[in-house]
Structures are given as C-alpha cells and as structure tokens.
Ligand SMILES: Nc1ncnc2c1ncn2[C@@H]1O[C@H](COP(=O)(O)OP(=O)(O)OP(=O)(O)O)[C@@H](O)[C@H]1O
C-alpha cells in the first residue's frame with residue numbers, strides 16, 4: 001500500500017531523516033517506534049506531503065506520490081491524525097466530522113456515514129458540542145473519526161495515546177483493532193506506549209537519529225532490541 005525508498009528529509013541545514021526504507025502491506029498495522037525526537041513525526045509529515053524530502057521516493061497504491069500536494073494525497077486515500085490531535089475546538093463535533101468529508105474523493109456532497117457511530121457511539125450524543133469541550137480521549141476519537149469519514153486506504157496515526165487516561169487508551173485500542181479486523185485500511189502507528197503498539201501491530205520499525213535501526217515481526221521483538229532502542 002505504501003513503499004518508501006531511500007527517503008531523506010531535513011529542516012534547514014539539519015538532516016532529520018536518513019535513508020528511510022519502509023513498506024506497509026494492505027490491511028496491515030505497522031508500528032513506528034523510537035524515543036523522543038528521533039524523527040517519527042517528521043516521517044509521517046513527509047508521507048502526508050507536509051514536508052518535502054531532499055531525496056527518495058514514496059509510492060502509494062501503485063502510484064509515485066513523492067511530489068504530490070497534501071490535499072491530493074488525502075483525496076487519494078491517505079488519512080493523517082496528527083500528534084496532539086488538532087481538531088477544531090470552536091466547531092461542533094458534527095462540523096469537525098463534516099470537514100473530514102472535504103478530503104473524500106467524492107467531495108462534500110457526501111454525508112457522514114451512519115456506520116461511523118457504530119465505531120464511535122459516544123460521538124453521536126455529542127454532535128452539537130464544541131470540539132474544545134471534549135475530553136482529551138474524546139478529542140482523539142473525534143480526530144480519528146474525522147479522518148475515517150474520508151474513507152482512507154492508509155491511516156497515519158501519530159501517538160494516539162499521548163496524554164490520555166488509561167481507561168480511554170483501551171477504547172482507542174479497541175477502535176484501532178476494529179479498523180484492523182475490517183482489513184481494508186492499512187495503518188502506520190507511531191507510538192511510544194510499547195505494549196499498546198505491540199498488541200496492535202503486525203510489524204515494527206524502530207527509529208534512532210533519523211534512521212531505521214531495527215524492524216521485524218512484532219511477535220518476535222527481542223528484549224535486547226527494546227532495551228537498546230526504546231527504554232530510557
Ligand atoms: N519545525 C522544525 N524545525 C526544526 N527542527 C525541527 C522541527 N520539527 C522538529 N524538528 C527536529 O527534528 C527532530 C525530529 O523531530 P520529530 O518531531 O520528527 O521527532 P519525534 O520522533 O516525532 O519525537 P516525539 O516522540 O517527541 O514526538 C527533532 O530533533 C526536532 O527537534
């Protein structure tokens with residue numbers, strides 16, 4: 001679904017991503033892990049087209065998208081839930097969801113699919129509340145729901161559990177598991193909450209200083225890899 005080849009990216013003079021190679025097969029969940037500041041968000045932003053790579057190629061669903069604008073990537077099926085959620089606080093839940101439709105290939109004529117509320121029942125009773133009045137966990141659910149209304153083929157999730165209380169983390173885990181079980185959306189999950197990432201992901205990548213330093217099947221991840229690259 002997504003293939004990244006030899007991707008390099010910098011902020012000004014500072015190189016952030018170094019020769020990144022990464023593949024996400026259809027319907028799989030890939031965890032991208034690593035300590036603070038290693039470049040995880042930078043990689044997601046580059047996949048979404050918010051940052052331009054210095055070198056390398058990105059292929060999505062059979063097309064080279066390296067130089068596409070973010071809007072085009074969104075319409076073609078890449079959904080991005082940024083770190084810190086980024087919902088519109090002064091708009092209602094319903095308005096936030098309707099804005100998600102802008103990224104749908106078919107455009108605004110569409111309505112919010114009723115099935116969405118099977119996945120997010122709590123949001124249905126909150127449609128008229130302002131996004132900013134929702135709890136952190138509810139905002140995270142809203143941010144994911146807003147991207148799902150555009151019916152993405154690939155979902156980029158940046159630290160969905162960050163700053164969220166444990167009981168809600170479980171809800172978010174169930175949401176991601178449900179999406180995974182449907183099997184139609186691939187997920188690149190950036191996550192520092194190790195157990196959460198390992199429970200959900202089929203495959204893992206670990207970054208350090210802008211490079212992928214370890215990758216493999218989640219089930220087989222070793223204690224050494226965790227100790228060397230993920231613990232403080
Ligand atoms: N807008 C920016 N301008 C310059 N440098 C930046 C910018 N954003 C991030 N950086 C730097 O790029 C590096 C990678 O940042 P990035 O946000 O991708 O890390 P991260 O792995 O997502 O970290 P975290 O786990 O804390 O979210 C860091 O050294 C950071 O300071």
Ligand SMILES: [Mg+2]
Nearest residue numbers: 040041042083
């Ligand atoms: Mg980050």
